[in-house]
Amino acid sequence: MDNKPILSVENLEVSFGSRRKRFKAVKGVSFDVHRGETFGIVGESGSGKTTIGRAIIRVYPASAGTVRFHDQVISGPIPRALRREVTDKIQMIFQDPMASLNERAKIDYIVSEGLLGRGLSKEEIHRRVDSALRAVGLLPEFASRFPHEFSGGQRQRIGIARALVMNPEFIIADEPISALDVSIRAQVLNLMSRLQKERGLTYLFISHDLSVMRFICDRIAVIHMGEIVELAETEQLFRRPLHPYTQALLSAIPVPNPEVEKRKKLQTYDPACHHYETDRPVFTEVEPGHFLLANKEELSAIGAIS
Amino acid sequence: MSKVILSVRNLHVRFSLRGRTLHALRGVSLDVYDGESIAIVGESGSGKSVLNKNFIGLLDKNGEIPEGSIRYYGMGDKMRHYSAAGQDENGDYIDLAQLRKNVDWLRIRGSEICMIPQDPMTSLNPLKTVGWQIAEALTLHRGMKGKMAHEEVIRLLEDVRIDDPERRARQYPHELSGGMRQRVVIAIAIACNPRVLICDEPTTALDVTIQAQVLDLLRDIKKKYSLTVIFITHDLGVVANIADRVAVMYAGDIVELGLVDEIFFDPRHPYTWALLSSLPQLGVKGEELYAIRGTPPNLFQEITGDAYAARNPHALVIDKRELPPYFDVSPTHRARTWLLDPRAPKVEPPKAISKLKELGGVSRG
Numbered sequence: 001m002d003n004k005p006i007l008s009v010e011n012l013e014v015s016f017g018s019r020r021k022r023f024k025a026v027k028g029v030s031f032d033v034h035r036g037e038t039f040g041i042v043g044e045s046g047s048g049k050t051t052i053g054r055a056i057i058r059v060y061p062a063s064a065g066t067v068r069f070h071d072q073v074i075s076g077p078i079p080r081a082l083r084r085e086v087t088d089k090i091q092m093i094f095q096d097p098m099a100s101l102n103e104r105a106k107i108d109y110i111v112s113e114g115l116l117g118r119g120l121s122k123e124e125i126h127r128r129v130d131s132a133l134r135a136v137g138l139l140p141e142f143a144s145r146f147p148h149e150f151s152g153g154q155r156q157r158i159g160i161a162r163a164l165v166m167n168p169e170f171i172i173a174d175e176p177i178s179a180l181d182v183s184i185r186a187q188v189l190n191l192m193s194r195l196q197k198e199r200g201l202t203y204l205f206i207s208h209d210l211s212v213m214r215f216i217c218d219r220i221a222v223i224h225m226g227e228i229v230e231l232a233e234t235e236q237l238f239r240r241p242l243h244p245y246t247q248a249l250l251s252a253i254p255v256p257n258p259e260v261e262k263r264k265k266l267q268t269y270d271p272a273c274h275h276y277e278t279d280r281p282v283f284t285e286v287e288p289g290h291f292l293l294a295n296k297e298e299l300s301a302i303g304a305i306s
Numbered sequence: 307m308s309k310v311i312l313s314v315r316n317l318h319v320r321f322s323l324r325g326r327t328l329h330a331l332r333g334v335s336l337d338v339y340d341g342e343s344i345a346i347v348g349e350s351g352s353g354k355s356v357l358n359k360n361f362i363g364l365l366d367k368n369g370e371i372p373e374g375s376i377r378y379y380g381m382g383d384k385m386r387h388y389s390a391a392g393q394d395e396n397g398d399y400i401d402l403a404q405l406r407k408n409v410d411w412l413r414i415r416g417s418e419i420c421m422i423p424q425d426p427m428t429s430l431n432p433l434k435t436v437g438w439q440i441a442e443a444l445t446l447h448r449g450m451k452g453k454m455a456h457e458e459v460i461r462l463l464e465d466v467r468i469d470d471p472e473r474r475a476r477q478y479p480h481e482l483s484g485g486m487r488q489r490v491v492i493a494i495a496i497a498c499n500p501r502v503l504i505c506d507e508p509t510t511a512l513d514v515t516i517q518a519q520v521l522d523l524l525r526d527i528k529k530k531y532s533l534t535v536i537f538i539t540h541d542l543g544v545v546a547n548i549a550d551r552v553a554v555m556y557a558g559d560i561v562e563l564g565l566v567d568e569i570f571f572d573p574r575h576p577y578t579w580a581l582l583s584s585l586p587q588l589g590v591k592g593e594e595l596y597a598i599r600g601t602p603p604n605l606f607q608e609i610t611g612d613a614y615a616a617r618n619p620h621a622l623v624i625d626k627r628e629l630p631p632y633f634d635v636s637p638t639h640r641a642r643t644w645l646l647d648p649r650a651p652k653v654e655p656p657k658a659i660s661k662l663k664e665l666g667g668v669s670r671g
Contacts (some may be wrong), residue, residue, distance in 0.1 A: 044513045045484070151601065152350075181349050182540050186584035186597035193594075208513050211543070215586040215595065234591075252518035254543020256585055257665045258566040261546040266518050 005032035006170060006202050007056065011065035012075075014048070014055045025051045027226040028065065030283070033170075038196070038203040040217035040234070042210055042249065048226040049206045053172045056204070057090050058083070069170070087114070091163035095175035097155035101147040107133075108143035111162045132165040133158075135198075136191060153184035160191065164199075172204045177212065189216060210253050214238060219289075222246045224269075228283065232290040242292050242302055245269045274298070310379060310396045311534050312338040312361065312419075312502060317374035317403065319356055319558075321366065328605050330356045332558040332613075333374070338502070340380075343528060343535040345545040345566075347581070348555035351602055354538045357555070358504050361402060361419050361536075363411040376402040380418055380501045417447045420500035424507040426487035430479040436490045437463075437475030443497040462493040465530070467523060485516035489523065496531055503528070504536045509544060521547050542585060546570060551638070554578050557603050557613035564639030570662055573655060574633075574641040576618045583658040587665060596658060612644065620645060620653045 014026040026048045033039040043049045054060045056067050058074070067075040074086050091114075094100035101110055111129045120128075130140045136157040147155060156176065163171055173192070177185045193216065195201060207213055213220055214234055221231040222245065230243040241247045248269035255261050274281070279295040286292045286302060294302070319331040331353050338344055346354045359365050360376055377392075377399040385391050390404040405411055423429040431439055440459045444450040450458055456475075463471035466489040479487055488508065495503060505524065509517040525548060528535050537549060545552055545566065552569040554562040554577065562575040573579055582588070583596035600617045603609055612618070615625035622644050624630075633646035645653050 044515060182542070182581065183349055183584050183598045185586070186595040189586065189589075190594050190597055193592075210514065212586045215589040215591060249515060252515045254514075254518070254541065254547055255665055256542045256546050256570065256582065256587055257662055258546040258549075258570055260665065261543070264547070266522060268519075269515075 004035070005068075006035045006070065007033040007204075008068040009052075009056065009065070010068070012052065012055060012062055012067060013064035014051050014060050015063045024063075025226055026055065029223070029226070029228050030065075031221055031228065031231060033202060033204060035169075035202055036196070036200055037218040038205055038216055040205045040207065040213040040220040041223055042207060042213055042220055043223035044208060047223045049208075049223050050174055051226075052223070053092070053174050053204060053206050057092055057172060058086065088166050089168055090170045090172065091166055091168040093156075093159050093163050093171060093173040093176045096179045097152055097159050098179070100159055101155060103147055105146075106143065107145055107147070107158055110147070110158065111143070111165050114162070114166050128165050129161075132161040135164055135195065136161045151184075152180055153187055156180060156184075156188050157191065160188075160195070164195065168201070170202045170204070172206070174206045175208070176205075178207065178209065185212070192216070210249060222249065225271075227293060228291075229293045230291065236287075236290055240290075242286065242290075243294070244273055308342070309340045310337050311340040312379070313375075313377045313396065313399075314338075314357070315375050315377070317357070317360070317376060318372050319353075319360065319365065319369055320372055321369045323368065326606050329608070330369070330558050330605060332609070334555075334558070334560055336553060336560060336563070338534060338536065340501075340534055341532060342550045343537065343548055344551045344553060345537040345539060345549035346553045346555055347539060347542065347545055349540060349602060351605075352555040353558040354555050355506060356558075358421070358506065358536060358538055361502070361504060362415045362421050363402065363405060363408075364415075364421075371403045374403060378402050378414070378418070381414075385413070416443070416498040416500065418500055419502040419504065420495045420498050421504040421506060422488075422491055422495050422508050425511050426484060426491050427511065429491055430487060432479055435476055435478055436482070440475075440490070440494050440497050443494050447498040458497070459493075462497055463490075465496070465527070466490070466493045468493075483516075484512055485520060488512060488516075488520055492520075492523065492527065496527060496533075499531075500533070502534045502536065504538070506538045507540070508537070510539075510541065517544070518547075524548065542570075542582065543587075554581070557609065558605060559613065559642070561614065561643070562639075562641040564635070564641075568636065568639040572635070572639070573659065574635055574639075574646055575614075575643045576620050576645065576653075577614045578641075579655050579659060580617075582662065583656045588658045588661055596656065612642075622650060 010030050011028045012026055013028055015022055015024045017023050029052060041049045051060060055062050062075040066073050108129060111132055112125050115125050129143060133140050138157055177188050205217055217234050219233050220237050221228045224245045230246045241250050248267045251267040276295060279297055281293050281295045283291055283293050314334055314336045317331055317334045321328040321330055334357060348354045379397050379399050381400060383398045385400045388400060390401045392399055437459050440462055441455045444455045444458055459475055460471045463474060468474050468489055509520050539545060549566045552566050553560045556577050562578050573582060580598045589595040598617055603613050611627050612625040612630055615621040624644050630642050630644045632640040632642050634640045644650055
C-alpha cells in the first residue's frame with residue numbers, strides 16, 4: 001500500500017431539495033482511500049452512507065467539497081473525457097441482486113452494457129464478457145440466460161462481473177451481501193477478496209453490518225447523520241471505540257456465542273450526551289490514524305484516560 | 307422441562323408446481339414446550355417457513371400434507387367436539403394438520419398461534435392508521451370496541467416501547483421508521499393475546515442497532531405475556547441472543563436439535579459445523595472464509611440417503627444410500643448424521659468452531 005491516496009474526499013456535502021425543503025444528507029465528509037485497501041463506511045439507514053458512495057460515482061451531484069481520483073478533481077463539472085474515465089475506473093456493486101439486474105435482458109447484455117459505444121469490436125466485447133464471467137466463477141455458457149434462472153448468490157456474481165468487465169481500479173460495494181443467505185455470504189466475500197488480490201482492486205465497502213466489516217475492511221469510518229464521527233483502522237476501532245455512537249454500534253453486533261449474548265448490555269446513543277452549544281466539535285486525530293469528532297471537553301476526557 | 311404445547315410428528319408437505327411435485331418437508335418431528343423460545347435455522351429453501359405456515363393454516367393452495375400430524379395442546383378440552391381433536395399422553399389436542407375449514411382456523415390463528423411476518427414495510431396497511439390496525443385485532447379477537455379498545459391500543463403501544471403513543475396511534479405506517487413499524491406489528495400480534503408467537507426473520511430487514519432493540523423487546527414481551535416463541539432465522543447471532551433451543555433445518559428436515567449451548571459449543575452435524583464456520587466473526591483476516599460447497603439439493607427429486615452428503619466433505623459411503631436416524635448425544639440433543647454411529651470413523655469438528663467459546667463481547671478502553 002503506498003501512501004498516495006487513490007481517492008480523496010474533502011468536505012463533501014450532498015443536499016437534496018431546495019430552499020426551505022433543503023436537506024443536507026452529507027455534511028462535510030473528508031477521508032482518503034489508499035490503493036489496494038478496503039475502506040468501510042458503516043452507519044444506520046438514513047445516515048448518508050449510500051449517498052456518499054453515489055456522490056463519488058457522480059450519480060448525485062456534490063453540492064460542496066471535492067472528490068479527487070488520482071489527484072484529479074472528479075466532482076462538479078468536468079470534461080467529457082474525464083467523465084468517461086471515471087465511469088471506466090470506478091464501478092459499483094449493488095445491494096439487491098434481485099432488483100439490480102434487468103429482468104428482460106440476457107446476462108450477456110447486462111455484463112457487456114458498459115462496454116457498448118466505445119468502438120470495441122464484437123469479438124473484443126465477447127472476449128471480455130467471457131473472462132469477467134469466468135473471473136467470478138460462472139460459466140461463459142450462462143451468458144445466454146436470463147437473470148431469473150439464477151440463485152441469489154449467482155446473481156450477485158453477475159453484478160460483480162458487470163463491474164469487473166470495465167477493468168476498474170476502484171469498486172464501490174453498497175451492502176453487497178446484506179440480501180444474501182449466510183452460507184452464500186461467505187462465498188461472495190471470498191470472491192471479493194480473491195479479486196482484490198489478483199487485480200489490485202480498491203474497495204469502498206458500505207454496510208451496516210460491523211461483524212462482516214471487521215473481517216473484510218482495513219479501515220472503517222463510522223457515519224452518523226451525514227457526518228463521520230470516528231475513523232480508524234479496523235482493529236483499533238474495535239479495541240478502543242471512542243465515540244459513544246461507535247460504542248453503541250459495537251454493543252449491538254450479534255455475537256454467535258449464547259453465553260456472551262445473554263449477558264449482553266445494550267448501549268444506546270443519545271446525541272444529547274454532547275454539549276456542543278458553545279464548544280463545537282472538530283474532527284481530530286487522537287492517536288496515529290484514529291480520528292474522532294469531538295469537542296475540547298471530550299478530548300481532554302479521553303486524554304485523561306489514555 | 308415443562309409441558310409440550312405443540313408437537314409435530316413425521317410431517318410431510320408437498321407442493322405441486324406445473325405438474326411436478328416438490329417435497330418441501332420430508333418427515334419433520336419436533337416438540338415445542340410451553341414457555342420456551344426455540345429457533346429454527348436454515349438456508350432459504352430449507353423449509354423453515356413452510357413448517358411454520360402449517361401452524362397457522364396458511365399453506366399455499368397448491369400444498370398438501372400427505373402424512374403426519376401437528377398436535378396443538380394449548381386449548382385444553384375446548385375443542386373436544388371437533389373431529390380433528392383427540393387425547394394422548396400430553397393431554398387434549400387438536401390436530402392442525404387435519405383442520406381444513408377457515409372457520410376452524412379462525413379460532414386458532416391469531417388468538418392461539420400468531421405470526422410476525424418478515425417485512426414490516428409490506429405487512430401493514432398503508433391506508434389505515436396504526437391505531438386502527440391494532441384496534442382491529444382487538445375487536446376481532448377480544449371483542450373490544452370504542453374507548454375501551456382505544457385505551458388498550460395506547461397500552462399496547464407503550465408495551466412495545468413507542469414514545470408518545472397517543473400521537474403515534476393517529477399516524478400512518480409511512481410516517482414511521484422501520485424499527486417502529488416492526489414494533490407496531492408486534493403490538494398487533496400481542497393484541498390477539500396468543501400463546502404461541504412465530505417470528506419469521508423478525509429483524510433481517512432492520513439495522514443492527516434497531517435489531518438489537520427489537521430482540522430486547524421481544525424477550526421482554528415473551529416474559530410479560532408468558533409466550534412460547536418460535537424464531538425463524540438464518541442469523542446465528544440472533545439465535546444466540548434469544549433462543550433456548552435450536553433446530554437446524556436442511557432440505558426439508560431437521561438435521562440437528564439441541565439446547566442453544568449444545569448447538570454452539572458441541573455441534574455434531576457437519577451442516578451445523580459448516581453454518582457456524584462460515585460466520586465472518588470466526589474468519590481470520592486475509593484468509594478465506596469457510597464456504598459451503600455446491601448448492602442445496604433439488605427437492606423436486608427424491609432424495610436417498612443423507613440430503614447433505616453431496617456437499618459434505620466428511621460424507622461416508624452409507625450417507626448416499628441410507629437416511630441416518632437421529633442419534634442422541636444427550637437427552638436434549640440429537641443429530642441426524644451417520645458420523646455419530648459407533649462404527650463411523652472419528653471426525654473432528656473444524657477448528658474454527660472451538661473459537662466460538664472465546665468470542666467475547668467487544669472490549670472497551
